[in-house]
Amino acid sequence: MNTLSQPVSIEIPAKPEYAGIARLIVAGFAGLLGFDSETTEDIKIAVSEACTNAIMQLHKQSRSEDMVVGISAYTNDDNLVIDVEYPAKGIPHVEKPDSESQEKDLVMSILTSIMDEVDTITAQNQGVILRLVKKIPKH
Amino acid sequence: MDLKIESKEVDGIGIIILEGEVDVYTAPKLKSRLIDLVDEGKYNIIIDLQKVEFMDSSGLGVLVGGLKRVKSHQGSISLVCTQENILKIFRITGLVKVFPIFSSEDEAINSLKGS
Numbered sequence: 001m002n003t004l005s006q007p008v009s010i011e012i013p014a015k016p017e018y019a020g021i022a023r024l025i026v027a028g029f030a031g032l033l034g035f036d037s038e039t040t041e042d043i044k045i046a047v048s049e050a051c052t053n054a055i056m057q058l059h060k061q062s063r064s065e066d067m068v069v070g071i072s073a074y075t076n077d078d079n080l081v082i083d084v085e086y087p088a089k090g091i092p093h094v095e096k097p098d099s100e101s102q103e104k105d106l107v108m109s110i111l112t113s114i115m116d117e118v119d120t121i122t123a124q125n126q127g128v129i130l131r132l133v134k135k136i137p138k139h
Numbered sequence: 140m141d142l143k144i145e146s147k148e149v150d151g152i153g154i155i156i157l158e159g160e161v162d163v164y165t166a167p168k169l170k171s172r173l174i175d176l177v178d179e180g181k182y183n184i185i186i187d188l189q190k191v192e193f194m195d196s197s198g199l200g201v202l203v204g205g206l207k208r209v210k211s212h213q214g215s216i217s218l219v220c221t222q223e224n225i226l227k228i229f230r231i232t233g234l235v236k237v238f239p240i241f242s243s244e245d246e247a248i249n250s251l252k253g254s
């Protein structure tokens with residue numbers, strides 16, 4: 001198993017045009033850990049879904065212009081962990097209103113199908129972290 | 140990280156050919172093109188995904204929205220896709236049961252003509 005002892009962290013403006021940058025950087029990190037191309041594509045989709053969720057949540061609050069979304073990729077034991085964090089003061093959770101439950105279901109079904117674990121955590125600064133975990137392959 | 144959209148018409152069928160990535164940034168362009176086609180009276184649409192390198196739920200949402208739009212005119216949306224990484228997301232979400240998916244544009248056109 002390849003290991004990377006230090007995390008990679010970036011912040012992107014909470015705007016749609018930046019989501020692609022986040023998924024490319026995390027895909028590069030995953031590639032160095034030995035994930036095959038198919039799984040790396042899955043990880044790109046998961047990062048894209050998580051960033052899109054964060055950007056859309058901030059956009060709904062009319063807060064996207066001056067906000068950033070933080071993305072950290074790191075290893076924990078034999079797992080790749082990706083944290084996608086956004087400020088959520090005043091935003092109850094990543095839960096979406098009922099009218100968008102169909103869309104939310106679509107996103108969650110994708111995330112839970114392609115990642116080993118998906119968690120939502122309240123960050124220390126009252127932000128929200130969507131944590132994505134994928135087991136690193138053993139070679 | 141962009142999306143090229145070409146469209147053409149074959150025997151009254153609107154065909155959209157996509158190349159690139161369909162995500163939260165580019166999906167609105169696809170939505171706009173789909174709305175334009177419907178406004179032009181094209182209710183049977185084929186979307187060619189063969190040159191799509193990446194698609195997430197933003198793209199799926201636009202396709203589902205487009206399908207609702209054409210269905211209100213008794214129309215349909217068929218997809219052309221053989222790429223496993225793109226087909227996978229349709230399988231995961233169960234959308235393989237919602238969209239007819241063909242391996243070539245000709246196959247999709249012939250199916251529409253036969254229906």
